[in-house]
Amino acid sequence: MSWQEKLRNVEPYVAGEQPKIKDLIKLNTNENPYHPGSLVKQAIKDFDEGVLPLYPNPDADGLKSKIASYYELENDQVFLGNGSDEVLALTFLTCFNGEEPILFPDITYSFYPVYCDLYKINFKTIPLNDQFKMNIDDYKQKNSGIIFPNPNAPTGEMIGVDAIEEILKFNQESIVVVDEAYIDFGGTSCVELLKKYDQLLIIQTFSKFRSLAGIRLGYALGNKDIIAKLYDVKNSFNSYPIDSLAQVIGCASFDDTDYIKENANKVIKTREYTVKALKELGFEMTDSYTNFIFVTHPNHDANILFTSLKEKGILVRYFNKPRINQHLRITIGTQEQMEKMVEIIKELLKKD
Numbered sequence: 001m002s003w004q005e006k007l008r009n010v011e012p013y014v015a016g017e018q019p020k021i022k023d024l025i026k027l028n029t030n031e032n033p034y035h036p037g038s039l040v041k042q043a044i045k046d047f048d049e050g051v052l053p054l055y056p057n058p059d060a061d062g063l064k065s066k067i068a069s070y071y072e073l074e075n076d077q078v079f080l081g082n083g084s085d086e087v088l089a090l091t092f093l094t095c096f097n098g099e100e101p102i103l104f105p106d107i108t109y110s111f112y113p114v115y116c117d118l119y120k121i122n123f124k125t126i127p128l129n130d131q132f133k134m135n136i137d138d139y140k141q142k143n144s145g146i147i148f149p150n151p152n153a154p155t156g157e158m159i160g161v162d163a164i165e166e167i168l169k170f171n172q173e174s175i176v177v178v179d180e181a182y183i184d185f186g187g188t189s190c191v192e193l194l195k196k197y198d199q200l201l202i203i204q205t206f207s208k209f210r211s212l213a214g215i216r217l218g219y220a221l222g223n224k225d226i227i228a229k230l231y232d233v234k235n236s237f238n239s240y241p242i243d244s245l246a247q248v249i250g251c252a253s254f255d256d257t258d259y260i261k262e263n264a265n266k267v268i269k270t271r272e273y274t275v276k277a278l279k280e281l282g283f284e285m286t287d288s289y290t291n292f293i294f295v296t297h298p299n300h301d302a303n304i305l306f307t308s309l310k311e312k313g314i315l316v317r318y319f320n321k322p323r324i325n326q327h328l329r330i331t332i333g334t335q336e337q338m339e340k341m342v343e344i345i346k347e348l349l350k351k352d
């Protein structure tokens with residue numbers, strides 16, 4: 001066997017572009033358009049670089065207890081990772097080890113099948129209905145685990161806490177993972193269900209609501225036995241993922257949650273404006289409970305619109321995939337950015 005044949009071949013996840021184009025309105029990776037807050041700024045200023053020769057606190061106790069008290073949980077119910085992508089990667093490795101397939105929606109975060117491919121996890125996708133909603137009864141079948149984002153991405157649709165409870169009740173022997181990356185833009189977290197269901201794991205991120213995609217912090221909330229197993233797996237891989245500066249910044253962010261909520265409210269208001277404006281232009285869309293919208297136009301090709309918008313300096317996300325290749329996912333930016341986008345779309349629709 002040649003050395004080339006010994007290499008692992010995987011098809012990686014491809015994230016949205018991060019181009020460095022001047023004055024680009026970047027609405028393609030669901031980043032928050034607002035500043036992470038004055039407390040984060042101060043924490044960075046006050047950071048003592050003298051601690052950098054030392055490894056970071058491996059338990060990140062300070063950050064863990066901020067998160068635990070915010071959700072009224074114990075410290076040993078919190079798992080920290082380097083972005084929720086890392087938390088997800090370790091969750092797939094730790095939690096999905098049965099023989100039956102794991103289940104997730106056919107249209108969802110496109111990293112999930114990548115982890116399955118990487119770890120050779122058997123999976124089955126469950127089609128969303130024609131309105132891109134989850135049908136709860138479809139999750140009442142044999143499985144080795146269930147995962148879905150709530151709200152879902154890229155659809156923006158959400159299911160209620162009662163529906164999640166129905167899934168948990170039916171699947172007492174499977175770990176059910178709810179990826180709540182976008183929950184704080186108007187959704188209701190299912191964190192209260194942790195009191196009743198030991199097999200529930202919730203994953204959250206600092207990247208969206210907390211405007212900290214650049215610092216790479218994510219976490220899982222769950223019962224202490226699952227969390228302990230996640231730490232065992234993480235410590236078999238990298239025992240110091242949360243660097244000293246990220247720990248300090250994460251704490252400052254949790255101290256500034258009121259300010260961060262104000263930003264989320266601004267995003268929601270701008271989302272409402274954008275939905276109304278685009279509907280007036282003939283767009284159709286799912287109900288969004290997130291910081292993005294998922295839109296289609298009956299008379300205009302989505303890929304052409306994507307390219308024309310890019311030429312005008314507005315970058316949105318286009319997925320060339322079955323069922324959604326006539327949709328665009330548009331991150332909600334500032335009010336000013338969205339007004340500009342609406343004006344440009346108006347012009348583009350007139351031309352075609």
Ligand SMILES: Cc1ncc(COP(=O)(O)O)c(C=O)c1O
Pocket residue numbers: 029030082083084085086109149153179181204205206207213217218
């Ligand atoms: C549904 C979902 N989960 C998780 C993530 C990962 O977020 P991060 O790794 O920045 O925490 C994303 C990123 O866009 C996402 O859309």
